[in-house]
Amino acid sequence: MECLGVSSAQNLQALSALLSAQQDDDDDDEESKNVTAFAQLGPGHIGPPPKKDKEVLTAFEKKNSKDIWSEEEVAEGSQYDDLADTRPQPEYEVILKQSVGTEDLFLGLSGKDPSSMCCEAMLVKIKLPDTKATDVVLDVKEKFLDLRTPKYKLGLHLPHPIHRQEGKAQFFSERDELEVTLLLKRSMDFINMQ
Structure with a gap:
C-alpha cells in the first residue's frame, strides 16, 4: 500500500x-x-502557513462593528474618576485576614490554609497625614471603596466582593491612619468558613 x-x-x-x-x-x-x-x-x-503581518483594523471596519467602543478606550473605574479633581491619592495597604485558633495552627483540624481562599476579612490601611477624623467621607460599595478628605481622594477597586453593612472603620489620630475592616462575601462561604 x-x-x-x-x-x-x-x-x-x-x-x-x-x-x-x-x-x-x-x-x-x-x-x-x-x-x-x-x-x-x-x-x-500542517495547514496554511501563518500570516506574517498583523491585521490592522481600519476606521471603516471599526465603524461597521456592532461594538460601541473597544475595551482599550474605557479606563478601569472611570465612572468614579473626576478629572477636574486634582487631589492626590493617599498611601494605602490591603491585608487579607483569617481568624485562626490553636486547633487551626497546630493541629489543622478546620482545614484552613494560608491561602486567600480561607480569609474572612479584608483590612484596608489608609495613611491620611494632616487629616482629622471628622474630615473623612467614606462610601463602601460591594466592590469599591470611595474615600474623600479635603486633601486626598481614593477610589479603590476591592479584590473581592464584601458585605457592605458589616464593615467597620477606625481612625487613629496618633498615626494619621484610617483602618477599614470589611467582611468578605464569597460564593463558596459554606465550604471555606467551616
Missing part, C-alpha cells in the same frame, strides 16, 4: 529519523535524501 508515492518502509524510516536525535550524514544515496526531506516536516507544517 502506497501513500503519496512513498512506501510504508520509507514512512517508517522518515518517522524514525524525525524521532531520533542523531542523523547519519554518511548515507548520501537517493533513499536517505528522501527520508531527510520528509523528516524535516513536522506538525507545524
Whole structure:
C-alpha cells in the first residue's frame, strides 16, 4: 500500500529519523535524501502557513462593528474618576485576614490554609497625614471603596466582593491612619468558613 508515492518502509524510516536525535550524514544515496526531506516536516507544517503581518483594523471596519467602543478606550473605574479633581491619592495597604485558633495552627483540624481562599476579612490601611477624623467621607460599595478628605481622594477597586453593612472603620489620630475592616462575601462561604 502506497501513500503519496512513498512506501510504508520509507514512512517508517522518515518517522524514525524525525524521532531520533542523531542523523547519519554518511548515507548520501537517493533513499536517505528522501527520508531527510520528509523528516524535516513536522506538525507545524500542517495547514496554511501563518500570516506574517498583523491585521490592522481600519476606521471603516471599526465603524461597521456592532461594538460601541473597544475595551482599550474605557479606563478601569472611570465612572468614579473626576478629572477636574486634582487631589492626590493617599498611601494605602490591603491585608487579607483569617481568624485562626490553636486547633487551626497546630493541629489543622478546620482545614484552613494560608491561602486567600480561607480569609474572612479584608483590612484596608489608609495613611491620611494632616487629616482629622471628622474630615473623612467614606462610601463602601460591594466592590469599591470611595474615600474623600479635603486633601486626598481614593477610589479603590476591592479584590473581592464584601458585605457592605458589616464593615467597620477606625481612625487613629496618633498615626494619621484610617483602618477599614470589611467582611468578605464569597460564593463558596459554606465550604471555606467551616
